Amino acid sequence: MKHLIFLVLLFTISCSTSEHNNNIVAIEKENKQILQLEQSMIITGWSDNDTYTVTTTAENITKAKHKARFQILKDIVNVRMRNQSNYTDIEKISNEFDSLFKNAVIVKQKDLSDGVEIYFQIKEHGLKSKFERK
Numbered sequence: 001m002k003h004l005i006f007l008v009l010l011f012t013i014s015c016s017t018s019e020h021n022n023n024i025v026a027i028e029k030e031n032k033q034i035l036q037l038e039q040s041m042i043i044t045g046w047s048d049n050d051t052y053t054v055t056t057t058a059e060n061i062t063k064a065k066h067k068a069r070f071q072i073l074k075d076i077v078n079v080r081m082r083n084q085s086n087y088t089d090i091e092k093i094s095n096e097f098d099s100l101f102k103n104a105v106i107v108k109q110k111d112l113s114d115g116v117e118i119y120f121q122i123k124e125h126g127l128k129s130k131f132e133r134k
Contacts, residue, residue, distance in 0.1 A: 042108050042119045049128040053107065053121040061109070061116055068120035069101050076131050085134045100124055 044053050054071045058064035073090055076097070080088045087093065100122045108119040124130070 044119070046128060050125050051121060051123045052127060052131070053119055055117065055119045057112065057115055057117045059115040061106075061118065064116050064118045065104075065106070065120060068118060069104075072101075072120075072122060073097070079131050080133060083132055083134055085132075087133050096130075097122070100127075 042053060042055075044055050046052055052072065052075075054068050054075070056064050056067040056071060058067050073094055076093050077088050077090055080093075087096075104120055104122045106118045107121045110117040
């Protein structure tokens with residue numbers, strides 16, 4: 001009789017442990033899916049005061065980077081014009097941000113049937129205030 005109770009108890013514990021392990025595996029799988037989703041979703045525009053990201057498509061990576069750089073320059077000019085800044089000359093802004101463009105990174109790249117899509121990011125401490133220069 002003691003053996004039967006022991007076996008029932010052992011079986012109950014093993015079932016609950018198995019169920020617990022299954023729950024842990026399910027939670028880990030869900031966390032992994034959430035992480036993959038977060039990595040696939042990149043925010044364009046400002047992600048914080050130091051990081052600005054644009055997306056663009058082109059025939060190849062070189063042209064995509066060039067288009068992204070131009071898009072950022074246009075965005076800076078637009079912000080400065082709204083702020084009635086005296087510093088809206090795109091050539092001067094291009095020189096001002098040249099080092100940032102050299103250190104820019106492609107945070108995501110996707111091959112398309114007719115080219116490539118990139119997420120191009122510049123980052124520097126105080127970048128947003130540099131955008132808004134008056």
